[in-house]
Amino acid sequence: MTGKPAADVDVAVVGGGPVGLALAILLLQSGASVRVLERRTVRSSHSRAIGIHPPGLAALEGTGVTEQLTREGVQIRHGEARSRERDLVSLRFSNTSTRYPYVLALPQERTEHVLEDRLRALDPRALRRGWTVTSLADDGAGVTLEGTSGGEPVRLRASWVVAADGARSALRTMLGAGARGRRLKDSYLMGDFPDTTGDGPVGVLYLEPEGIVESFPLPGGKRRWVVHTRTLHADADAKDLARLVRQRTGRDIDAAGHTMLSAFSVNTTLVRELVHGRTVLIGDAAHEVSPIGGQGMTLGWLDAAELAPLLAAGLRGEDISSELGQFTRRRRRAAQIASAQAQLNMALGRPLPAGVMQARNLVLASFFQSRRLGDAVARRFTMQ
Known part of the structure; x- marks a missing residue:
């Protein structure tokens, strides 16, 4: 009787943005072997996301980069609403968090750079740029990814796959993951x-x-x-x-x-199920919210911080099916709250x-x- 093929790596993370990089760091630190497959050959210098909220900084503590980010970013401890030059509302963030009483402003390009340096320090081979995934096959024991890199066909088998490939997620489409968006x-x-x-x-x-x-x-x-x-x-x-x-x-x-x-x-998008066999969607691939309010990146890091220990337990042979179901419910709820907040901000x-x-x-x-x-x-x- 022929068995299932062995995995080349414990976890393949598709998408090397800030969420995929953070998850990979957390998994490497747990002892897992990881490959991050990123379509871009170079990091984008076009930074949309700049805001890191206190829960995002807390979620990143496990990666070891929080101190550097807070040192490099601007700590916004105070916000104002004005009409022309007339002050209307003043908000202080000093009472929002004991550890991080501010919103940190730092361009996404720099945040990714810091995360990538940390990832390479843990495993110089972990990040594979120029990798485009074109298919995936889940046989219940692992997932086989096929694609191209440098014009050549490539293949990777992983025990688990995480789709962190953004709002236009190719893996989400391949999985046929039902998503509600507008x-x-x-x-x-x-x-x-x-x-x-x-x-x-x-x-x-x-x-x-x-x-x-x-x-x-x-x-x-x-x-x-x-x-x-x-x-x-x-x-x-x-x-x-x-x-x-x-x-x-x-x-x-x-x-x-x-x-x-x-x-x-x-655009807003919310996937009905984040877990599809041995593939899990996180970040914008699972829930795209309006960038107004700067919540998207933090939401993705909270996904990663919750998912990493679950996958580590699964790799140890534990049954995590129930925990993954709870993960989906919690992360969908968090995304719904963030989306409602963003739409309130836009209405204002x-x-x-x-x-x-x-x-x-x-x-x-x-x-x-x-x-x-x-x-x-x-x-x-x-x-x-």
């Missing part, structure tokens, strides 16, 4: 510019009739600006973004000094007639005079 009506234009505001390490929201303008500090004397637009401005340039910021807020920003520009619309930033906006802003300002209420909102904003 495109929302909101569009945004964002970019990184030299910080000439004098606001320091403060996050600012401008609640204006034509739509919200968000402003967040970044390392290196830069600041990210995000502007709500009525339609997708796919062909916009830095001068267009600077013009919109000036029109709505009165702020002048240096268009010539910009280092990143992106226009995007908003949509255009309104000037008179209606002014009345709404006055109500908000009155509402947040309660420090207790402000602290509760700050905890929710930071995913506490």
Whole structure:
């Protein structure tokens, strides 16, 4: 009688973004053998995600990179909502967490760099770039992945596979994983510019009739600006973004000094089942939420922190089927809460007639005079 083929590796992680890298580190530290299969041959320098919430920093503690990230990032301990230059609401994050009383701002490119360095220190062979997975086959004892690398066919067999390959997950499609998703009506234009505001390490929201303008500090004397637009401005340039910021807020920003520009619309996706045999979906592959509020990366790290010990137990021969079912229920619930929060954030930033906006802003300002209420909102904003 012919047995099932032996696995080449304990866990194959498809996707070498921040979530896949963090999971691989946690698994390597548990004693598992891991390969991270990443389609990109080089890391993208186009950073959308910048916010790391306190639960994300806590989830990363097990990887050993939290201290370096907090040293390099900007610690946003205070947030403000304004209308033009009139202060409306002030939020303090000092009461949201005892360990991390702030939101950490650090470009995703740098976060990935730190995680990749840690991964390579544990196993220089773990990350395989230029690997495109084209098929997977699960025989109950393991999963065989086939694909291409450098134009040549490649094959890898793993005891477990984790799909961390993003919102347009190829593995999710191969698995036929049922997902509920939709495109929302909101569009945004964002970019990184030299910080000439004098606001320091403060996050600012401008609640204006034509739509919200968000402003967040970044390392290196830069600041990210995000502007709500009525339609997708796919062909916009830095001068267009600077013009919109000036029109709505009165702020002048240096268009010539910009280092990143992106226009995007908003999609949401939630997979019904995260576990398919010996393949598990995490991060954006399992639940895409609006980037407004910066919750997506933290959600993925929380997935990874919960999944890693389960897979380690499974590799030791323990039956983890019940625990994986609970994992799906908990992570879906967390994604639903984050998505609802993000959609509330977006609703707050949509255009309104000037008179209606002014009345709404006055109500908000009155509402947040309660420090207790402000602290509760700050905890929710930071995913506490």
